[in-house]
Amino acid sequence: MTRTAKLTYAILAVATAVAAGLMLGQYGMIPGFDFGCGQYYYTDIPNWERYFSVRGIVDSCPRWVYYVLFAAWGVLMYKLWTWLDRYASTTKPSPYREPSSAAASPSISPPTAFPIFLALRTARALVVGTGRVATHKAETLRAYGFAVDLCEPATFDATTVATYTLVIAATSDVPFNRRVSEACRAARVLVNVVDDPELCSFYFSAVERKGPFTVAVSSNGTCPVAAQVLRDRIRPLLTDDLIATTERLARDRADWKKNYPDSKSRAAAMHKEFAHL
Amino acid sequence: MTDTTRQKDEVVVAGTFKFSDLWRKEDWLSIWIAFVVIAIAAVGALSGAFDFSGAKFASWGFSASEFVDPAKAKGVAAVFTGTLWTKLAVTLGAFGLLFTLANKLEGRKALRFLVAFAALFVLVGVVRFLSAEATFHRYLEYAFWALLLGLVISNVTKTPEWLKPALRTELYIKTGLVLLGAQVLFSNIQKFGLYGLGIAWGVTPVVILFMWWFGVKVLKITNNPLVITVAAATSVCGTSAAIAAAAAARAKKTDLAFAVGSSLIFTVLMMVGLPFFVKAVGIDPMIGGAWIGGTVDSTGAVVLAGQALGDVGGQVAALVKMIQNILIGFVALGIAIFFTTKVDPQRSADEGRKVGVCEIWQRFPKFILGFIAASMIFSFVMQPVYGVDATNDVIKHLKEFQNWAFALAFTSIGLETNFKELCSQVQGGKPFQLYIVGQVFNLILTFAVVWVLLSGKFFPIPTIAA
Numbered sequence: 001m002t003r004t005a006k007l008t009y010a011i012l013a014v015a016t017a018v019a020a021g022l023m024l025g026q027y028g029m030i031p032g033f034d035f036g037c038g039q040y041y042y043t044d045i046p047n048w049e050r051y052f053s054v055r056g057i058v059d060s061c062p063r064w065v066y067y068v069l070f071a072a073w074g075v076l077m078y079k080l081w082t083w084l085d086r087y088a089s090t091t092k093p094s095p096y097r098e099p100s101s102a103a104a105s106p107s108i109s110p111p112t113a114f115p116i117f118l119a120l121r122t123a124r125a126l127v128v129g130t131g132r133v134a135t136h137k138a139e140t141l142r143a144y145g146f147a148v149d150l151c152e153p154a155t156f157d158a159t160t161v162a163t164y165t166l167v168i169a170a171t172s173d174v175p176f177n178r179r180v181s182e183a184c185r186a187a188r189v190l191v192n193v194v195d196d197p198e199l200c201s202f203y204f205s206a207v208e209r210k211g212p213f214t215v216a217v218s219s220n221g222t223c224p225v226a227a228q229v230l231r232d233r234i235r236p237l238l239t240d241d242l243i244a245t246t247e248r249l250a251r252d253r254a255d256w257k258k259n260y261p262d263s264k265s266r267a268a269a270m271h272k273e274f275a276h277l
Numbered sequence: 278m279t280d281t282t283r284q285k286d287e288v289v290v291a292g293t294f295k296f297s298d299l300w301r302k303e304d305w306l307s308i309w310i311a312f313v314v315i316a317i318a319a320v321g322a323l324s325g326a327f328d329f330s331g332a333k334f335a336s337w338g339f340s341a342s343e344f345v346d347p348a349k350a351k352g353v354a355a356v357f358t359g360t361l362w363t364k365l366a367v368t369l370g371a372f373g374l375l376f377t378l379a380n381k382l383e384g385r386k387a388l389r390f391l392v393a394f395a396a397l398f399v400l401v402g403v404v405r406f407l408s409a410e411a412t413f414h415r416y417l418e419y420a421f422w423a424l425l426l427g428l429v430i431s432n433v434t435k436t437p438e439w440l441k442p443a444l445r446t447e448l449y450i451k452t453g454l455v456l457l458g459a460q461v462l463f464s465n466i467q468k469f470g471l472y473g474l475g476i477a478w479g480v481t482p483v484v485i486l487f488m489w490w491f492g493v494k495v496l497k498i499t500n501n502p503l504v505i506t507v508a509a510a511t512s513v514c515g516t517s518a519a520i521a522a523a524a525a526a527r528a529k530k531t532d533l534a535f536a537v538g539s540s541l542i543f544t545v546l547m548m549v550g551l552p553f554f555v556k557a558v559g560i561d562p563m564i565g566g567a568w569i570g571g572t573v574d575s576t577g578a579v580v581l582a583g584q585a586l587g588d589v590g591g592q593v594a595a596l597v598k599m600i601q602n603i604l605i606g607f608v609a610l611g612i613a614i615f616f617t618t619k620v621d622p623q624r625s626a627d628e629g630r631k632v633g634v635c636e637i638w639q640r641f642p643k644f645i646l647g648f649i650a651a652s653m654i655f656s657f658v659m660q661p662v663y664g665v666d667a668t669n670d671v672i673k674h675l676k677e678f679q680n681w682a683f684a685l686a687f688t689s690i691g692l693e694t695n696f697k698e699l700c701s702q703v704q705g706g707k708p709f710q711l712y713i714v715g716q717v718f719n720l721i722l723t724f725a726v727v728w729v730l731l732s733g734k735f736f737p738i739p740t741i742a743a
Binding site: 002004005008009011012015018019023026027028029030034035036038039042043044049053055056057059066067073074078080081082084 | 479483485489514515543578580592595596615669676705
């Protein structure tokens with residue numbers, strides 16, 4: 001228990017004891033007044049008209065002035081609240097977020113991988129392994145324009161890794177995978193070891209491509225299936241309408257720049273184009 | 278962890294408004310129940326044909342006390358008169374019928390509810406009888422006994438399964454709040470002139486915002502409905518405001534119990550301590566009364582503490598508090614709008630969902646519209662047409678129905694609450710820290726505003742007509 005918590009409970013205990021003592025000693029009561037803290041709303045008080053149905057202050061100020069002041073102050077305070085709330089949420093992640101699952105279970109590392117989209121059309125990649133996974137990875141890389149070399153673990157030569165942009169180890173031999181990983185890190189070559197996030201310097205993501213969009217979801221090596229599930233949920237958002245609008249905006253880019261020279265107002269106007277989605 | 282499950286339960290599937298919602302959803306049903314009660318009571322009171330009002334136990338005493346009016350201090354036997362039994366029957370009959378009908382319309386089993394409700398009503402009867410004891414009724418509200426009795430039953434003997442269909446806390450709270458709405462007479466806003474408006478309405482929202490900031494940002498309480506419930510209890514008027522705020526922000530039942538509990542303890546201290554301090558320091562009774570009116574939570578405690586300073590103090594305290602009593606509905610409306618348009622969508626955004634207008638409307642606590650409507654009808658139709666006395670008479674007939682509804686709600690909360698769960702929610706005493714810091718801020722700011730308005734240094738000192 002923290003010191004503040006201890007102090008709070010101490011104050012609370014003292015306050016409760018004092019309140020009970022005051023009650024037992026009937027402090028604060030006035031003869032003839034048969035009410036007190038127990039009457040929380042004005043109509044709870046016996047003969048409440050005596051205190052509340054009085055004329056009060058006789059003033060010349062018309063009633064509508066009260067209503068206008070009341071409404072104006074209320075709206076102003078509401079605005080202040082929303083402002084205060086925005087301010088609070090920009091200075092820390094989100095005031096409404098419950099403790100995240102990542103914080104609750106220390107086994108899952110926080111996401112530290114830097115997401116980038118590589119555009120290296122003539123790069124070379126090496127896939128070490130002979131299994132189905134290895135050939136699948138090779139195919140994926142080829143689809144994105146990589147020149148891929150496949151090699152068996154027995155023929156792997158650590159001195160050649162420096163000639164590749166990235167290397168994938170897809171074998172079930174853990175010590176061997178570690179050797180590949182270490183060789184790549186020494187040569188500053190990106191390396192991915194299948195099913196071993198610890199040995200990776202990059203991860204694959206669950207990908208969805210449609211029109212001009214590429215959506216990549218990563219769980220940072222913790223659970224690829226979760227990333228796939230999330231990707232599948234995003235898929236329906238990539239509608240034909242969205243793509244058509246995007247392509248139209250890209251096509252008319254020059255016009256947009258001409259009509260809205262200021263990038264801020266241009267962005268705002270472009271936002272509106274997507275408002276119907 | 279209960280938080281996350283609660284959220285999951287409460288995710289409303291976005292849909293369009295259906296007319297059947299009007300008679301199938303709790304929010305609307307609570308409005309209709311309250312309006313039926315209001316209509317019957319109003320017809321009875323205005324025509325003088327019959328007396329439709331809820332039961333109230335006369336105060337009785339374990340021991341004679343100099344503060345108990347001898348005419349009123351009765352033995353236990355004298356409390357149970359024929360009139361009381363009749364009114365108990367009327368209350369049980371009216372609420373039993375209306376709440377059973379509501380359950381039927383919601384698609385629940387009517388007979389099982391009715392049996393359970395009758396048993397719950399007996400428990401609530403015990404609660405209200407205990408809280409009518411002379412000393413208890415002046416220091417503790419029935420919410421205390423309701424929570425205590427409920428907690429004892431649920432944690433010592435376990436709440437029986439057959440009683441559970443009657444534990445409809447939200448339904449009772451919402452119905453009670455719409456009945457409370459009828460007692461909010463907006464025309465009273467003028468009674469203490471611009472002074473009263475400045476003290477009550479000027480300070481209250483600032484204290485709420487301060488407590489929101491302090492709770493969410495400084496104490497980092499993740500349970501936002503709890504923060505706003507405690508803030509409303511501290512700044513507006515204790516239990517009634519806490520109930521309205523909790524319902525508007527859809528707080529957990531334990532949140533409401535915390536807010537009411539803190540208020541309960543500190544109201545006793547402030548009721549005795551503030552007049553003592555005002556007299557010891559030699560503060561002017563009018564300033565002291567307004568200060569008490571703006572800060573002490575419960576209205577009864579306000580009048581009593583103000584009266585300790587003399588008649589002027591008592592009157593000023595009552596007038597300032599009266600304006601705070603008006604605020605409840607508007608504060609609740611603001612909270613409901615804020616939570617449905619800002620907090621809930623933000624939570625959903627964190628979960629990767631977007632909230633549309635439909636969903637905002639679905640989530641909006643509709644009973645608040647009933648609360649405001651009842652207040653508007655009584656302030657701007659009933660009072661001008663039938664006069665102040667007739668309106669007050671109708672309000673008196675509604676009062677006990679509202680108290681029974683809240684007592685049913687608090688007893689249900691107690692019966693549904695696990696003591697362990699309640700303790701796990703304390704979060705290192707944070708809700709209490711929030712209350713204490715907020716109340717200190719309230720005391721300082723209210724005193725500053727009261728001093729500026731009533732010291733005579735800046736504005737003329739007002740005179741009050743009885």
